[in-house]
Amino acid sequence: MKLKLNILLTGVMLAALILSACGTATTSAPLPTEPPAAPPPTEAPAAPPPTAVPAPAEGEPYVVGAFFSTTGPVSSLGEPEWGTVAMLTEHVNGDGGILGPDGLMHKIDLRKYDDQSDATKAVEIVKKLIEEDKAVAIIGGSGSPASIAVIETVTNAEVPFISVASSSVIVTAADGSQNHWVFKTPQQNYPVAQVQADWMKAHGITKLASLGVNNAFGKDSMAAMQRVAQEEGFEIVWEGTFEPRDTDFSAQLTAIQGTDAEVLIVHATPGEGAPLTVQFRDMGFEIPIVHNHGIGNQSFINTAADAAQGVLFPIGKLLVVDQLPDSDPQKATLKTYQDEFIAAFGKKPSTFGGHAWDAFMMVKEALEHVGPDSAAIRDYLETNIVNWVGISGVFNVTADDHTGIGKESLVLVEIDEGTWAYVDPSNYADTP
Amino acid sequence: MTFTEQLAQFIVSGITQGSIYALIALGFVTIYNVTGIINFSQGEFAVIGAFIAITVAQKVNLFRGQFDVELEWPVPVAALIGVGGAVLVGVLLYRLGIQPARHASTLSQIVATIGASIALRGLVLLAWGTDPYRIPPFTQGKPFKILGAVITRQSVWVMGLTVVVVVALFLFFQYTLIGKALRASAANPGAARLMGINTRRMGLIAFALSAGLGALGGIVITPVTFMTYDRGLMLALKGFVAMIMGGLTSPFGAVVGGLALGIVESLAAGLISSGYKDAFAFAVLFVVLLVRLGGVFKRGSGEALERAGL
Numbered sequence: 016m017k018l019k020l021n022i023l024l025t026g027v028m029l030a031a032l033i034l035s036a037c038g039t040a041t042t043s044a045p046l047p048t049e050p051p052a053a054p055p056p057t058e059a060p061a062a063p064p065p066t067a068v069p070a071p072a073e074g075e076p077y078v079v080g081a082f083f084s085t086t087g088p089v090s091s092l093g094e095p096e097w098g099t100v101a102m103l104t105e106h107v108n109g110d111g112g113i114l115g116p117d118g119l120m121h122k123i124d125l126r127k128y129d130d131q132s133d134a135t136k137a138v139e140i141v142k143k144l145i146e147e148d149k150a151v152a153i154i155g156g157s158g159s160p161a162s163i164a165v166i167e168t169v170t171n172a173e174v175p176f177i178s179v180a181s182s183s184v185i186v187t188a189a190d191g192s193q194n195h196w197v198f199k200t201p202q203q204n205y206p207v208a209q210v211q212a213d214w215m216k217a218h219g220i221t222k223l224a225s226l227g228v229n230n231a232f233g234k235d236s237m238a239a240m241q242r243v244a245q246e247e248g249f250e251i252v253w254e255g256t257f258e259p260r261d262t263d264f265s266a267q268l269t270a271i272q273g274t275d276a277e278v279l280i281v282h283a284t285p286g287e288g289a290p291l292t293v294q295f296r297d298m299g300f301e302i303p304i305v306h307n308h309g310i311g312n313q314s315f316i317n318t319a320a321d322a323a324q325g326v327l328f329p330i331g332k333l334l335v336v337d338q339l340p341d342s343d344p345q346k347a348t349l350k351t352y353q354d355e356f357i358a359a360f361g362k363k364p365s366t367f368g369g370h371a372w373d374a375f376m377m378v379k380e381a382l383e384h385v386g387p388d389s390a391a392i393r394d395y396l397e398t399n400i401v402n403w404v405g406i407s408g409v410f411n412v413t414a415d416d417h418t419g420i421g422k423e424s425l426v427l428v429e430i431d432e433g434t435w436a437y438v439d440p441s442n443y444a445d446t447p
Numbered sequence: 448m449t450f451t452e453q454l455a456q457f458i459v460s461g462i463t464q465g466s467i468y469a470l471i472a473l474g475f476v477t478i479y480n481v482t483g484i485i486n487f488s489q490g491e492f493a494v495i496g497a498f499i500a501i502t503v504a505q506k507v508n509l510f511r512g513q514f515d516v517e518l519e520w521p522v523p524v525a526a527l528i529g530v531g532g533a534v535l536v537g538v539l540l541y542r543l544g545i546q547p548a549r550h551a552s553t554l555s556q557i558v559a560t561i562g563a564s565i566a567l568r569g570l571v572l573l574a575w576g577t578d579p580y581r582i583p584p585f586t587q588g589k590p591f592k593i594l595g596a597v598i599t600r601q602s603v604w605v606m607g608l609t610v611v612v613v614v615a616l617f618l619f620f621q622y623t624l625i626g627k628a629l630r631a632s633a634a635n636p637g638a639a640r641l642m643g644i645n646t647r648r649m650g651l652i653a654f655a656l657s658a659g660l661g662a663l664g665g666i667v668i669t670p671v672t673f674m675t676y677d678r679g680l681m682l683a684l685k686g687f688v689a690m691i692m693g694g695l696t697s698p699f700g701a702v703v704g705g706l707a708l709g710i711v712e713s714l715a716a717g718l719i720s721s722g723y724k725d726a727f728a729f730a731v732l733f734v735v736l737l738v739r740l741g742g743v744f745k746r747g748s749g750e751a752l753e754r755a756g757l
Binding site for chain 2: 086087088090091229255256257258260261262263265266267269270272273285286289290293294297298299314317318320
């Protein structure tokens with residue numbers, strides 16, 4: 016009997032080990048993890064190497080590190096990010112690779128890991144990427160906490176890191192200077208708050224309640240709201256936080272009901288944002304609810320369902336690319352990305368995938384010009400990303416601004432009948 | 448909203464959440480009384496029950512889009528199927544995990560339930576992924592207002608079902624033959640066997656009953672707080688705290704413990720900071736264990752804890 020028990024226990028533990036291992040499984044081959052769709056073939060190799068000389072010989076592959084939260088609470092961000100990078104890597108390698116400054120074609124050897132939405136794991140992964148995989152540049156960090164956690168590691172190792180998370184602390188050090196080795200592609204939270212402020216002004220709202228997730232992302236977004244409130248003369252009558260992964264917000268919402276706030280501004284991702292919105296509606300609030308860009312993902316609409324109706328939030332333009340005016344400088348780039356993503360995965364890309372697109376393309380461009388030299392890649396990113404049309408915005412990176420996009424890269428979106436609806440700035444007063 | 452109204456709101460929210468802890472704690476107590484095992488996969492029953500109900504009630508794709516399920520049956524039917532599915536899981540767990548190990552020490556069997564909970568959690572992760580899911584409330588409509596506190600219709604369902612279940616359980620244990628046999632197995636397994644009670648079958652029934660209780664808790668709370676694959680661990684820990692608060696063996700104590708825990712959490716979150724919610728729950732456990740090892744409702748000799756291998 017003892018033997019039987021031992022067998023059982025071993026079996027259970029084995030199963031547990033296997034299951035937990037699934038989470039950390041590392042893939043060096045860039046296979047899209049999402050649907051079983053066939054690898055995305057691009058129609059006709061886009062731009063074969065210039066001049067019609069015989070194809071250049073193949074050089075050593077360039078090792079690029081990537082880590083995304085493809086499991087855990089941030090996975091709704093991490094999955095499209097990883098899908099995008101996997102797709103782009105496939106495209107580049109399918110075309111023979113990158114034509115480096117040495118005149119050889121280099122495949123991209125992408126080393127990808129899953130940080131399981133855990134900042135501690137992210138640091139371990141980045142150490143591994145630098146020390147074992149010898150990555151020349153690193154992209155990733157789906158959640159702000161993970162991105163912030165690895166700043167020290169990449170700085171000490173002098174490897175450029177392009178984050179796909181939005182907290183301003185990722186690029187801005189405590190003294191206000193920019194972290195030398197770190198860049199990021201999502202917009203800052205500050206312009207997001209500016210757009211929210213524009214909308215509030217259009218409605219004559221002066222008193223607001225601010226409720227955010229108690230992590231780097233939420234705190235940064237709340238700080239941005241405070242700054243904007245101070246500049247524009249709004250009064251924050253109530254401010255509070257909830258923990259990541261919380262699903263019960265009755266305590267906070269109760270407190271807000273006791274105030275005379277005219278709008279609730281929420282700083283969250285879909286995991287908490289959707290249940291929060293549902294409970295907000297259930298409790299019968301009559302004030303509008305405005306989220307920030309953290310919820311710009313289909314999963315928010317899917318989970319919040321009816322409660323999502325009328326929710327407003329500022330976000331990058333990708334979400335509403337088809338509704339943008341043709342004069343928009345990003346429209347063509349956005350369209351191309353959307354079409355490629357749909358061809359590969361059979362569904363529309365999310366803004367988060369767009370952040371990864373920007374990060375990947377910047378690294379790719381840097382590699383084309385300077386080759387696998389970490390310091391040179393960093394310098395290239397800081398000086399040569401000028402009027403660079405990406406998915407998250409038109410980038411102008413400088414030594415004083417390692418993000419490089421502002422309020423113009425954002426639009427206000429309203430959730431209407433389960434779809435995203437672009438709100439033109441001239442219509443703010445009539446929305447919702 | 449005045450302070451008293453806020454207080455009323457915190458207590459209502461606390462009772463809603465506490466009802467779930469109570470249901471889970473009841474499951475703990477039932478299994479513990481009959482088999483002497485503390486079943487740490489109790490929280491997983493709630494999660495699996497809820498996910499089965501979710502799958503039946505609305506469009507869901509499983510295994511990363513490999514299977515699309517479009518049943519969209521009415522929520523009450525889905526809830527029943529969810530409970531039934533969890534009961535099946537409970538029975539399987541007992542048959543495949545606990546019964547073969549019946550000669551092993553209680554501690555080993557407890558470890559087996561921990562292993563089972565990890566495995567079940569992994570299974571749910573593989574099938575449903577990491578997204579939070581929700582089912583519509585059992586009845587639609589505007590929330591009620593009592594003493595300035597908002598009570599959603601689903602909260603009424605949660606509290607009402609908890610009361611119904613507690614009363615039904617009481618009647619079951621007190622007046623049915625199986626219920627009496629269960630109590631007999633709990634009181635003295637040896638004597639119960641001599642009286643012709645199949646204690647092994649009683650263990651099976653206890654697991655089935657607990658799984659059903661857990662699943663019910665998981666399902667009724669899903670419209671309020673959503674369900675994610677990893678909720679089980681926290682639910683189990685909170686249910687465990689409620690059970691200890693209630694004195695480990697008392698079903699009545701488990702219910703009171705669960706409700707008290709929910710209210711403490713809600714007040715801590717509302718009046719101090721939501722960050723301290725869990726800290727308070729476990730601080731309560733710590734204090735109860737320190738002050739009175741047998742829990743509040745059973746002045747313990749510590750024997751019960753020893754039996755559990757704690």
